[in-house]
Amino acid sequence: MELVFSEDNLMERKKTQLSDENGQLLYWGIYDFAYKYRTRIYDHNDNEIAYVEKDIASSDTPVFFYDPLDKVIGNIFRKKDGCSSGPEGYEIKEDDDVIEVEGLMRKENGRLIIYDEEKVLKCLMIMFGMIEIKRQ
Numbered sequence: 001m002e003l004v005f006s007e008d009n010l011m012e013r014k015k016t017q018l019s020d021e022n023g024q025l026l027y028w029g030i031y032d033f034a035y036k037y038r039t040r041i042y043d044h045n046d047n048e049i050a051y052v053e054k055d056i057a058s059s060d061t062p063v064f065f066y067d068p069l070d071k072v073i074g075n076i077f078r079k080k081d082g083c084s085s086g087p088e089g090y091e092i093k094e095d096d097d098v099i100e101v102e103g104l105m106r107k108e109n110g111r112l113i114i115y116d117e118e119k120v121l122k123c124l125m126i127m128f129g130m131i132e133i134k135r136q
Helices: 007-011 117-134
Strands: 002-004 016-019 025-032 038-043 048-054 063-066 072-079 082-086 090-095 098-101 105-108 111-114
Touching: 002 016, 007 016, 007 117, 025 117, 038 117, 048 117, 063 117, 072 117, 082 117, 090 117, 098 117, 105 117, 111 117
Parallel strands: none
Antiparallel strands: 002 111, 016 025, 025 038, 038 048, 048 063, 063 072, 072 082, 082 090, 090 098, 098 105, 105 111
């Protein structure tokens, strides 16, 4: 599966629409200025499906993934040699604007390529969560 989006909107924390190759909107995310360091993720019907948030009280790097009912469902944290996502233990490689998780996803040049379509939400959370990790 491949989703197309505006890299500028993503980096500037503007509404970022993710569409299929035919231009059909499937997902979108937007930074929530009411809650610092939170980005909300929605489906094409405007239903919130998850959000990612850095704990502003922490000087460390974790960004947590939540379901719409505020239950923690994962995280990203920086390590000496890159980033990891839990609880699965995915190793996240980043180089400038490229983010890759072997066997799961690759984000590059306004494209999110998802190798395992059953894990679309995890890929979206990693993509939006890495913005907060990069800002630290």
